[in-house]
Amino acid sequence: MRLLMLGGTEFVGRAITDAALDRGWDVTVFHRGRHEPPDGVTALHGDRTARDGLAPLADGKWDAVVDTWSAEPSVVRDAARFLKGRVERYVYISSRSVYAYPAGAGLDETADVVEGSKDDGQVPYAESKRGGELAAIDAFGDRALLVRAGLILGPYENLGRLPWWLTRVARAGRVLAPGPRDLPLQYIDVRDLAAWTLGAIERGLSGPYNLVSRPGHTTMGELLAACARTTGSDAEFVWTSPEPILKAGIEPWTQLPIWLPPGEEHETLHQGDVTKALATGLRCRPIGETVEDTWNWMRSVGGQAPRRPDRPDVGLAPETEAAFLDGGGH
Incomplete structure (x- = not known):
């Protein structure tokens, strides 16, 4: 598998990159160069918020891209549009914060979400993540996977x-x-998030998934x-x-x-429903x-x-x- 990781040097991106390398995947890490990526990747430098910042990605083709962006949804929109046609699947690491508050115990992926737009600039976190989801869906449709993570813990936590x-x-x-x-x-170890996400790419999963441990x-x-x-x-x-x-x-x-x-x-x-993710292979360490x-x-x-x-x-x-x-x- 050929994976493009947007980021890949800190916390969630780093865990996904490490896990992909462990699986023998061919990993390209696109980042600003502020931190060293893991050994074994192809490193490309660029600032996706700058004019022509995605230019280093103009020629590549990948089976999947993973995007952890959590600020302006328009940045996700631009990346998804730029990569459309050269990437098979767009994985956006979203958040359970996209659900309309208060959500109550037992919410699953069908619960109401906040308003958002793929064209938004700086907006609050929940709206940013929802806008990022919409940007991925707009460009990739049913080839977009939305990983709605809960509280994330584990090594590299920043x-x-x-x-x-x-x-x-x-x-x-x-x-x-x-x-x-x-x-x-209820939380998710970052390495369990990474393992499930890569497995979901292999299985061709799409749409939203709550990704967190069982309640309690x-x-x-x-x-x-x-x-x-x-x-x-x-x-x-x-x-x-x-x-x-x-x-x-x-x-x-x-x-x-x-x-x-x-x-x-x-x-x-801490009381979200994760039946869907558990049915597709999610495992959570103690x-x-x-x-x-x-x-x-x-x-x-x-x-x-x-x-x-x-x-x-x-x-x-x-x-x-x-x-x-x-x-x-x-």
Whole structure:
């Protein structure tokens, strides 16, 4: 198989590139040259947002292209149009954020989605991803595969969510642990996303797929226990119900990454229906493996995971956590 990866040097793109190389695929990586791609690829440099930025791709032909773009949908539109006729299948890594909020528990691929346009410039994230989907469909029709990923974790994560928890737990001491302890979490290891996506290309799948683990694949308690076990930490987890955390103004998801209290947001993010993906071969590794491999990767890069400059910082400041715990807020 001949794969064109738009990006391919960070997180999702890197995982897909690595997995394709492991399968013996012929991989071309088109990127701006800011990061080194994996050994074994054909690397082409260009900025797809610039005038004539796609020119290095003018002559190639591929069985599939994978696009992870998450900003202006018009950029996806231009790439899809440029590659039409020279690529068999267009794979767009989308997001479950495209569903109209609140979606509620159990939403599947038939749920209502937000408005979007392939011609949009800068728009909010959900509308960007929906516009990207429409751009892929416009150019490739039933040869477009829409991978609606949920929360993505694993090695190479450049958003800081699991790396923050690992770093915090490794520091030990009293750790604010947002409850309930058995709160179910739904996520996808980036390598499982990559494996399913490549398998879907081989099988010629098309249309939208929710790509995330089963609801309750792990819990908040199991996640933090895995962080402690992996880092060898003797951290004291102070399990705290959502109400005092929210009353103190501590923000779920951002200040306490991954965590959302029970309610509409949690149902939307952590209670999605993945029957369709499971029926087409999705397999999800246990949380302990994701945590351990992420920690090992972090240590291999000096302990400080790289961060995307276009995304806000996540994590709770030490002084905010200490003030909350010392004040008996839990």
